[in-house]
Amino acid sequence: MKQNIYDNPIFFNQYKALREKTYNYNGLLEQPTMKSLLPPLTNLQILDIGCGMGEFAQYCLEHHAKHVTALDVSSNMLAIAKQKHAHPHIDYQLQAIEDYEAPSNSFDCITSSLSLHYVQDFDKVISQIAQMLRPNGVFIFSVEHPIATARHTMEDNWIYDESHNRLHYAVDHYHEEGLRQQTWLVDGVVKYHRTIATMMNTLITHGLSIDKIVEPIPSKEAIQQLPSIEKELRRPSFLFIKVKK
Amino acid sequence: MKQNIYDNPIFFNQYKALREKTYNYNGLLEQPTMKSLLPPLTNLQILDIGCGMGEFAQYCLEHHAKHVTALDVSSNMLAIAKQKHAHPHIDYQLQAIEDYEAPSNSFDCITSSLSLHYVQDFDKVISQIAQMLRPNGVFIFSVEHPIATARHTMEDNWIYDESHNRLHYAVDHYHEEGLRQQTWLVDGVVKYHRTIATMMNTLITHGLSIDKIVEPIPSKEAIQQLPSIEKELRRPSFLFIKVKK
Numbered sequence: 001m002k003q004n005i006y007d008n009p010i011f012f013n014q015y016k017a018l019r020e021k022t023y024n025y026n027g028l029l030e031q032p033t034m035k036s037l038l039p040p041l042t043n044l045q046i047l048d049i050g051c052g053m054g055e056f057a058q059y060c061l062e063h064h065a066k067h068v069t070a071l072d073v074s075s076n077m078l079a080i081a082k083q084k085h086a087h088p089h090i091d092y093q094l095q096a097i098e099d100y101e102a103p104s105n106s107f108d109c110i111t112s113s114l115s116l117h118y119v120q121d122f123d124k125v126i127s128q129i130a131q132m133l134r135p136n137g138v139f140i141f142s143v144e145h146p147i148a149t150a151r152h153t154m155e156d157n158w159i160y161d162e163s164h165n166r167l168h169y170a171v172d173h174y175h176e177e178g179l180r181q182q183t184w185l186v187d188g189v190v191k192y193h194r195t196i197a198t199m200m201n202t203l204i205t206h207g208l209s210i211d212k213i214v215e216p217i218p219s220k221e222a223i224q225q226l227p228s229i230e231k232e233l234r235r236p237s238f239l240f241i242k243v244k245k
Numbered sequence: 246m247k248q249n250i251y252d253n254p255i256f257f258n259q260y261k262a263l264r265e266k267t268y269n270y271n272g273l274l275e276q277p278t279m280k281s282l283l284p285p286l287t288n289l290q291i292l293d294i295g296c297g298m299g300e301f302a303q304y305c306l307e308h309h310a311k312h313v314t315a316l317d318v319s320s321n322m323l324a325i326a327k328q329k330h331a332h333p334h335i336d337y338q339l340q341a342i343e344d345y346e347a348p349s350n351s352f353d354c355i356t357s358s359l360s361l362h363y364v365q366d367f368d369k370v371i372s373q374i375a376q377m378l379r380p381n382g383v384f385i386f387s388v389e390h391p392i393a394t395a396r397h398t399m400e401d402n403w404i405y406d407e408s409h410n411r412l413h414y415a416v417d418h419y420h421e422e423g424l425r426q427q428t429w430l431v432d433g434v435v436k437y438h439r440t441i442a443t444m445m446n447t448l449i450t451h452g453l454s455i456d457k458i459v460e461p462i463p464s465k466e467a468i469q470q471l472p473s474i475e476k477e478l479r480r481p482s483f484l485f486i487k488v489k490k
Contacts, residue, residue, distance in 0.1 A: 175460070210455040215420070235395075
């Protein structure tokens with residue numbers, strides 16, 4: 001069963017409100033990093049896994065991609081995507097990556113922003129991706145950083161003093177891979193923790209070579225716009241991996 | 246100035262006592278992992294950086310390596326190495342890797358156990374290593390894990406409750422790379438913290454391709470022999486990276 005928390009109406013409305021804020025982690029940290037890792041997109045066939053509201057698919061076409069196949073498991077998300085970012089060269093599909101089938105060597109570039117930590121069988125999904133990617137193609141994805149997903153807790157991983165100053169970040173259970181239930185906007189959001197070694201070795205095993213790793217830090221401007229983002233310097237929340245076939 | 250804490254007599258005697266214990270992290274965790282990552286050693290030319298007391302150099306010859314160049318900055322360590330593990334095909338040299346020079350393509354295999362976190366200029370050292378390594382050669386090293394070196398503190402990174410049970414492990418200052426002064430056996434041991442991204446990208450930039458990552462976990466037997474090592478399951482202390490040229 002693939003998690004589809006984005007079709008939980010309470011979650012979805014809160015998530016939408018978060019994304020509609022002028023300054024958020026997506027706009028200040030995740031998307032700038034993803035875009036910095038992209039190859040020149042001109043004429044590329046792209047697969048975007050977990051496309052959400054379609055902004056990234058639209059961005060790819062604005063940068064001269066030939067076609068974007070954009071998957072998401074949430075009909076809420078896709079309804080917005082189709083309304084706001086419809087385009088004859090974007091094919092939105094209500095589909096989990098685990099169930100998606102495409103011929104070998106279909107894509108020049110596969111991307112996924114903060115969705116693969118929802119996937120239970122990482123090995124299977126990486127195997128599919130490696131097969132769908134063309135030789136010399138690139139696959140770039142971000143996930144919540146294993147430092148952030150490791151600890152089994154329903155609470156915040158930040159530890160505070162009595163005045164609610166952040167003392168440090170708590171890590172635990174690092175080698176217990178698998179399910180984590182977390183409270184993020186609503187209770188019971190399900191994610192999967194995997195170690196850095198597991199992610200890297202899975203990619204390598206499937207014939208993908210590690211090209212770049214990014215643990216993004218906010219720019220000075222981002223910190224001015226959203227001062228709370230400065231805590232990213234204290235521990236990474238996101239991990240980006242770019243690989244080549 | 247290259248750190249040479251191993252020639253501090255108080256440190257050295259304590260370190261020696263630790264290593265002479267029947268069960269320690271070196272024997273139960275670090276060395277088994279290093280050995281599991283080695284290629285078949287028959288006829289290889291090996292460079293071991295931070296060879297310490299020479300056990301690993303000796304192991305390589307027992308496994309049919311052709312020759313081992315074994316570097317260490319500590320004359321204390323090398324005195325023991327030359328006494329216990331002297332061999333006509335081991336060349337012990339009192340030398341920091343930063344000052345070591347060898348022709349290009351000199352070695353089939355370069356190893357370093359828990360020494361590169363003492364190196365200030367990682368980029369320079371990786372550049373040297375990439376040059377000294379033969380095409381298709383392998384470089385395998387372990388360092389203290391960035392999760393463990395991140396926090397600026399003279400204290401233990403474990404956070405305890407009142408009964409001295411470990412609550413969780415503390416991470417902080419992850420993106421502040423550079424000097425860390427720690428108390429380990431004596432005060433003021435100097436190490437360098439680097440992020441996972443920095444280490445990986447430095448290797449890739451110098452033409453080395455990531456072959457395997459290991460964040461070692463103790464075996465059941467190791468936990469029986471040294472129960473306190475079970476805490477390695479809660480956060481990794483060591484990071485191994487194996488690359489190929």
